[in-house]
Amino acid sequence: MEAHEIVSHEAWVAARKALLAREKEFTRQRDELSRQRRALPWERVEKEYVFDTPAGAQSLAQLFAGKSQLIVQHFMFDPGWEAACKSCSFWADGFNGFTLHLAARDVAFVAVSRAPLAKIEGFKRRMGWSFPWVSSGRSDFNQDFQVTATQEETAKGEIYYNYTRTKGTFGERPGISVFFRDPSGAVFHTYSTYARGLDMMNAAYHYLDLVPKGRDESGPHAMAWVRLRDSYGS
Numbered sequence: 308m309e310a311h312e313i314v315s316h317e318a319w320v321a322a323r324k325a326l327l328a329r330e331k332e333f334t335r336q337r338d339e340l341s342r343q344r345r346a347l348p349w350e351r352v353e354k355e356y357v358f359d360t361p362a363g364a365q366s367l368a369q370l371f372a373g374k375s376q377l378i379v380q381h382f383m384f385d386p387g388w389e390a391a392c393k394s395c396s397f398w399a400d401g402f403n404g405f406t407l408h409l410a411a412r413d414v415a416f417v418a419v420s421r422a423p424l425a426k427i428e429g430f431k432r433r434m435g436w437s438f439p440w441v442s443s444g445r446s447d448f449n450q451d452f453q454v455t456a457t458q459e460e461t462a463k464g465e466i467y468y469n470y471t472r473t474k475g476t477f478g479e480r481p482g483i484s485v486f487f488r489d490p491s492g493a494v495f496h497t498y499s500t501y502a503r504g505l506d507m508m509n510a511a512y513h514y515l516d517l518v519p520k521g522r523d524e525s526g527p528h529a530m531a532w533v534r535l536r537d538s539y540g541s
Contacts, residue, residue: 311519349487349495354451359424359442367448370441371488374415381454381482384420384427386444390535391420391430395481397533401510402438419443421455421479433537452499454482469501481505 314322356367371377382399383392391399399418406416418440420427427440449455453468456478460466466475483505485498506512515522524530 344498347498349497352486352494352496356443356446356448358419358448359445360439361424361428365441367486368488368492368494370415370417370439371486371494372415372439374410374413375488376414377486377488378409378414378416379452379484379486380416380418381449381452381480381484382418382420382440383454383479383481384422384430385479386422386426388422389426391422391427392479392481393533393535393538394530396434396535397511397530398481398505398509399434399436399438400536403436406438415439417441419448421449434535449479452482452484453501454480469504483508 352367358365358367358370360370367377370379380398380402383395402416402418409416416438418438420440420442421444422430422442423444424442427442431440443449450457453470456466456476461476461478464474464476465472466477466480467473468480480501482499482501484496487495487497489495512522522529524532
């Protein structure tokens with residue numbers, strides 16, 4: 308770290324209060340942005356998707372588990388991989404504790420990957436996770452929601468991700484999608500976010516943002532430091 312300015316307590320409090328004013332303004336801006344997010348128009352989900360779950364094959368509507376709102380965590384786990392994405396796992400280490408709180412507010416939560424259910428269940432046991440996690444391998448759900456490259460995209464070397472076309476051939480990408488089910492059973496897509504839009508869902512990152520070194524990430528492979536949590540020190 309570079310040498311840091313050292314000041315008196317009075318000067319420190321003055322600087323902290325100046326930053327607090329900016330933090331409060333940011334909080335107000337974030338609240339307004341959240342309001343605008345909730346006000347987005349919806350699109351009806353017309354396609355029938357089938358997922359492999361521990362309870363058998365289920366539709367998207369069944370993943371709501373009796374709730375009217377559903378959050379899908381698009382979890383990178385290619386069918387050919389032996390382990391899930393370590394960066395997605397960094398996020399997933401925080402999922403266990405909050406799913407019951409979401410359920411109390413009429414929200415179901417589920418992670419979705421293309422890997423077969425047996426691989427998902429095995430990795431889930433290894434990590435000690437209990438949140439719902441299902442396989443979308445038998446449908447084109449991932450392709451439709453921008454988190455797996457289509458054959459056409461792979462052939463062109465150009466993918467559609469985060470609502471723009473980008474040069475590249477990487478097949479699996481992370482994201483979050485939100486859905487609503489009305490009393491008639493109709494399902495609507497209300498929101499999706501990708502890339503840096505996922506940052507706000509990682510509590511560890513926000514704690515790192517508080518410390519002097521911050522996230523301490525730089526270069527083209529900023530997250531190279533991340534490991535599966537049972538692999539640190541190995």
